[in-house]
Amino acid sequence: MIHKYLIILSGNKFRKGEYTEYLILVYKKKMIHLFELDNKRFVVDVNSGLIHEIDNMVYDILETDYYKKRENIDTLLKKYSREDIDEACKELKELEDNKMIYTEELNVTPKIKPVLKAMCLNVAHDCNLRCGYCFASQGDYQVQKSMMSLETGKKALDYILRNSGDRRNLEVDFFGGEPLMNFDVCKELVHYGRQEEKKYNKNFRFTITTNGVLLDDEKMEFIDEHFDNVVMSLDGRKEVNDNVRVTPKGTGSYDLIVPKFKNAVKKRENRSYFIRGTFTGQNLDFSEDVKHMRDLGFESLSMEPVVTEPGNIYEIKESDLDKVKDEYEKLYHLYKDSIGTDKEFNFFHFEIDLEHGPCVYKRISGCGAGNEYIAVTPEGDIYPCHQFVGEDEFKIGTLNEGITNTEIPDRLYESNVLAKEECSKCWAKYFCSGGCHANAWNFNEDFKKPYSIGCEMERKRIECAIRLKAERLG
Secondary structure (H helix, E strand, O other): OOOEEEEOOOOOOOOOOOOOOOEEEEEOOEEEEEEEEOOEEEEEEOOOOEEEEEOHHHHHHHHOOHHHHOOOHHHHHOOOOHHHHHHHHHHHHHHHHOOOOOOOOOOOOOOOOOOOOEEEEEOEEOOOOOOOOOOOOOOOOOOOOEEOOHHHHHHHHHHHHHOOOOOOEEEEEEEOOOHHHHHHHHHHHHHHHHHHHHHHOOEEEEEEEEOOOOOOHHHHHHHHHHOOEEEEEOOOOHHHHHHHOEOOOOOEOHHHHHHHHHHHHHHHOOOOOEEEEEEOOOOOOHHHHHHHHHHOOOOEEEEEEOOOOOOOOOOOOHHHHHHHHHHHHHHHHHHHHHOOOOOOOEEHHHOOOOOOOOOHHHHHHOOOEOOOEEEEOOOOEEEOOHHHOOOHHHOOEEOOOEEOOOHHHHHHHHOOHHHOHHHHOOOOHHHHOOOOHHHHHHHHOOOOOOOHHHHHHHHHHHHHHHHHHHHHHO
16 A cells, blocks of 8 residues: 655645656645656655655556546556555545645745845956856856955955844855956955854855866865865866867866866865756756766766756757656666765755755745845845846845845745746645746746746656655665
């Protein structure tokens, strides 16, 4: 019957062939999601966040809608006995009575706006690579190239310290362009942050995102001592990376950066890092790129789908989705087969926390752009996030004046998952929280209309993550 009660999420607490099709059934705003992957079948209760591993009969009972409507019994009787069907329905009823399946929709509206907790510090609007898909227009964000001064950087850290309310841990990502082009300022800002955080009883968690061209032993020594995380960009195989991530002279960057990344990871020892890649419509076999990065010795990996305008040679099209989903399944098998071996690795998109995930507010509100999170330019201008930088209509203030354009943060705050029509029908809405605001705007010019291709990929990643959790639990 129902084999086991598999996973408990944080739920509503306040704080063909192997390729899987998904199915959603809705009853009075109650919703479940059925899927199968690698010979196991699951039902997700969308509103509670509870996940059950089930056998074939229970799957068929739910899929045919027999449990709720008591129809299609003839189809089921071709495979199972009436006695077994009735017993399974009885167990399902017990789960429903105990609010473990078909639970009511969440009815929560946040009343108080969140405070600032994270900042993308664009210390360099310039770059020493010319990546073909770069959303930042090769680092200058379609504005004049510039470097953040120490004075502006200090103002930025002061701003988050003073506007973070009771939050103690604050995230600051040194970003660009290429932040190592302004590394002396980065170092001084880290020292300044450590000095000032004590006055406010805060703790800065510093991250730096780099293409690696300027990485050397001296910089890594400082990063290892002072940064909680370092993100290093590599797109995988040499031919894939060098097709896109090129120097101003048009030469590939692979041979230049891979030895530096290997050395950096070795020095990093047990401290956090990510090797972050981007896959595009030109390398849809991205599981091979993840495998290649693991073979290079990297254990903490991320491979993000490119986001670019329609018609761009790198775009991921709707017609690519079956291939992309198939690649995620290949990546799932690669990950699963690595568990317990010397090739074991972590893949960012498969590492969602199913037991202690975000509280209900965070599940509804999403990324927090413009409210919990902001991006600051070298000139001290404030944007909702790094993907809006350079677009004048999305400038929301300055470090000197604070947030003066409150309309944009208000609209972003109101564009939560409960306000999005497409999300209301989606089983994954409390996992992705409505997706990326910037992608919604760039593709639909509407914060409340999510980027549909991104949604399809996200749903597949979540299914793989759930299946891997089942694998780890045995």
